[in-house]
Amino acid sequence: MTQRVDLATVMDQLAIDALITDYARAVDDGDWGVYRGLFSPDGRADYSSAGGVEGAADEVADWMEQTLRLFPMRQHLIVNRSLRFDALDGDLGDTAQVRADYYNPMRMDPESDAPDFECGGRYAFSVLRTRTGWRVTRVVVHEKWRRTGGSGSTKPTS
Template identity: 60%
Template structure:
């Protein structure tokens, strides 16, 4: 691999890593416009293993917008990212896959109506974990998500104040 190809590979890996971080931020912040911008025009996501739906980006963004209202406090931690770049004639290609573990602590909406800032809220804590499988494509706008598949491995609901 030439020095130019190595530099390009490093830059691609950094851009892909930033894309995955952008995904976590968009979901956690409820920024559904930013979420949509992360995907290719025909991008799809599959949340069925976590009790969700599978579909195109627009459908998924709408579903997430409604579903995440039940979780006013959320934080996706996407770790152990393994990026596999496709190559073409020894140079970086235009597709990649990313396998990454996630830990997703959230707080369910308080049935008594307390706000997330109210530390005395009695809403339960909800945590789940698993692995994402991302497929990404290089586009004229940069790297974008072509497919997101969630493989939830576990979940736990704990009443607030309990360990």
């Protein structure tokens, strides 16, 4: 590879990393317009392993907007990101797969000191290079555990 190709790959990696970070911030901030804009027009999201819905990104954003109102404090961290570029029509680099672990504490009572709900698992993102930048074509949540009510007991979910 030439240095120019290496630089393009690094730039794509940084852009995809920013896309995943923007995804976390949009969910945590409840910015559903930004959330919708992170997806390709046919983008889909699947939260069914976490007790949620699966569907078009717009429909899922509507569901999340209603559901997450219960938790005025949310912050999820997306870590241990692994990125693999795929071939699309014979060209390497126009699609990619991202696997990333998440930890998500949420709180119902803004006056409380502890989260009411915590969960963790792994995201599987499929992303596509578009004319407007990298966009999510599909995200699947694989919840692995959850803890509710500050009980201290953790329950596997898969």
